[in-house]
Amino acid sequence: GIQVEQSPPDLILQEGANSTLRCNFSDSVNNLQWFHQNPWGQLINLFYIPSGTKQNGRLSATTVATERYSLLYISSSQTTDSGVYFCAVSGGANSKLTFGKGITLSVRP
Amino acid sequence: DAGITQSPRYKITETGRQVTLMCHQTWSHSYMFWYRQDLGHGLRLIYYSAAADITDKGEVPDGYVVSRSKTENFPLTLESATRSQTSVYFCASSEGRATQYFGPGTRLLVL
Numbered sequence: 001g002i003q004v005e006q007s008p009p010d011l012i013l014q015e016g017a018n019s020t021l022r023c024n025f026s027d028s029v030n031n032l033q034w035f036h037q038n039p040w041g042q043l044i045n046l047f048y049i050p051s052g053t054k055q056n057g058r059l060s061a062t063t064v065a066t067e068r069y070s071l072l073y074i075s076s077s078q079t080t081d082s083g084v085y086f087c088a089v090s091g092g093a094n095s096k097l098t099f100g101k102g103i104t105l106s107v108r109p
Numbered sequence: 110d111a112g113i114t115q116s117p118r119y120k121i122t123e124t125g126r127q128v129t130l131m132c133h134q135t136w137s138h139s140y141m142f143w144y145r146q147d148l149g150h151g152l153r154l155i156y157y158s159a160a161a162d163i164t165d166k167g168e169v170p171d172g173y174v175v176s177r178s179k180t181e182n183f184p185l186t187l188e189s190a191t192r193s194q195t196s197v198y199f200c201a202s203s204e205g206r207a208t209q210y211f212g213p214g215t216r217l218l219v220l
Binding site: 030031033035041042043044045048086088090095096097098099100101102 | 213
């Protein structure tokens with residue numbers, strides 16, 4: 001199956017800083033999603049982005065499918081951005097997602 | 110309530126007992142999923158369903174049973190719970206190969 005690697009595994013930022021989170025995958029994908037898991041455990045979908053670029057407020061994401069990676073950008077980080085960010089991909093005909101191990105982000109005031 | 114809900118939110122049981130975790134979604138999404146989340150393993154797919162009466166195994170299906178008689182419900186049953194099934198269980202739904210929406214999770218402790 002597809003392998004998903006996320007980097008860095010941990011990230012500590014000062015409030016207001018910018019960051020880039022990376023997701024590499026081992027095979028062609030037709031489905032790529034970014035999720036945020038907040039400190040209370042809730043998983044929120046941030047982007048559905050199998051290719052191209054999308055922006056939502058301070059967050060944006062880019063997927064370069066031909067080079068098998070995706071980037072999540074967080075600008076002007078806030079303490080509420082803390083949590084774990086997951087990248088999940090699928091390459092098949094169904095909707096089964098394979099998740100990366102996640103990136104733990106801590107934003108300090 | 111609109112959205113995707115799970116019950117119970119917390120469950121303590123004993124080894125060998127049968128446990129059923131419930132998942133309900135109000136969007137009429139065709140796909141539903143069950144994941145477990147464990148430290149060091151991230152989220153792993155247990156079972157999924159493409160439509161009512163269609164289910165298939167994920168990465169870690171052993172020890173679990175699912176059914177989907179109605180589009181909106183996707184229960185997960187642990188037929189004989191083991192300590193290794195202590196985990197946080199998440200249900201999710203999507204319309205085809207699109208955004209997956211997750212429920213709040215069920216924390217299960219097997220003693």
